[in-house]
Amino acid sequence: MWFILALFSSLTFGLAGFMMKISSHHKGSNNYLLLGLYVSGAMGFLWWMLHTGATLFTWPVVLFGLVxxxxxxxxxxxxxKALEVGPASLTAPLTNSNILLTVIMSILLYQETISWTEMIGVILLVAAISLLPIDPNENLRIRNISWYGLVLTATLLFFLRNGGLKITEELHLPGATILFVSYVVGIAWFGISILRDRPEPPRTRAIGWWWGLGAGVFSFAGLQIYSIALSKGPASIIAPIFATNSLVVALLSILIYRERLSWMQRLCLLLLFAGLILIRM
Incomplete structure (x- = not known):
């Protein structure tokens, strides 16, 4: 059951990522996109909290939600910011390595055990996720030393999100309430950014806002399903499967925008399917 949930969480969260890509394609505002995402996502988690009765705002719940x-x-x-000063072909794979931190934490801290075939499957999934953003034609020279600090800090911050959800599940804290608090943080963060930055054109704001609202619905669904999957199965396998949502975005971009499938993307898809097969053997 947890394997199906993990796959569905990746697909659903990938749809959110694709809506963000659509907004970018139509020159939508990033601030309004992310504000819309966090608003509709927070409403989704609020509905789930009321539906399940998990509305207990204790200090641990609020603290983990903030983190x-x-x-x-x-x-x-x-x-x-790292993408602005360094190559995407290195930035994206290195920040995606936060998945490995979640896997290592789950094995060392929570004594999760996985078979050799599952381990090889996880390695293939991580390889697929890491290779996907690589552009063989991109100049990989790092000209700004701040890039190293930005990538390292971003990786650790993403681990706070992904690894934090594993920790809260082990502590039997209500995942929906924690994610609701975390999305309220996002609303405050990007709301302040909009008030602080120069006003953007109405059309740009509208594109970002409406696609953000749509993305937030799928973001809520993906993370909630991911949280449920973590309560039923090993995070050392579920986390890498969830992270393949970037491949969902790539496939939808190929189908909708007729983007050509590069040899690197073909390799990533091959690694993806091989990894999923080995995990289920």
Missing amino acids: IGIGSAAGNLLFM
Whole structure:
């Protein structure tokens, strides 16, 4: 059951990522996109909290929600800044390595055990995720030393989000309430950014806002399903499967925008399917 949930969480979260790509394709505002995402996502988690009765705002719940929210919002901000000063072909794979930190934590701290075939499957999934952003034609020279600090900090912040959800599941804290708090952090973060920055054109704001609202619905669904999957199965396998949502975005981009499938993307898909097969053997 947890394997199906992990796959579905990747697919659903990938749809959120694709909506963000659509907004970018139509020159939508990033600030309004992310504000819309966090608003509709927070409403989704609020509905789930009321539906399940998990509305207990204890200090541990609020604290973990703040940490996970800061990890998500600040991680995305530093990731975008790293892309401005360094090559995407190195930035994206290195920040994606936060998945390995979650796997290592789950094995060492929570004594999760996985078979050799599952381990090889996880390695293939991580390889697929890491190779996907690589552009063989991109200049990989690092000209700004700040790039190293930005990438390292962004990686650790993303680990606060992904690893934090594993820790809260082990502590039997309500995942929906924690994620609701984390999305409220995102609303405050990008709301302040909009008030602080120069006003953007109405059309740009509208594109970002409406696609963000749509993305937030799928973001809520993906993370909630991921949280449920973590409560039923090993994070050392579920986390890498969830992280393949970037491949979902790539496939939808190929189908909708007729983007050509490069040899690197073909290799990533081959690694993806091989990894999933080995995990289920």
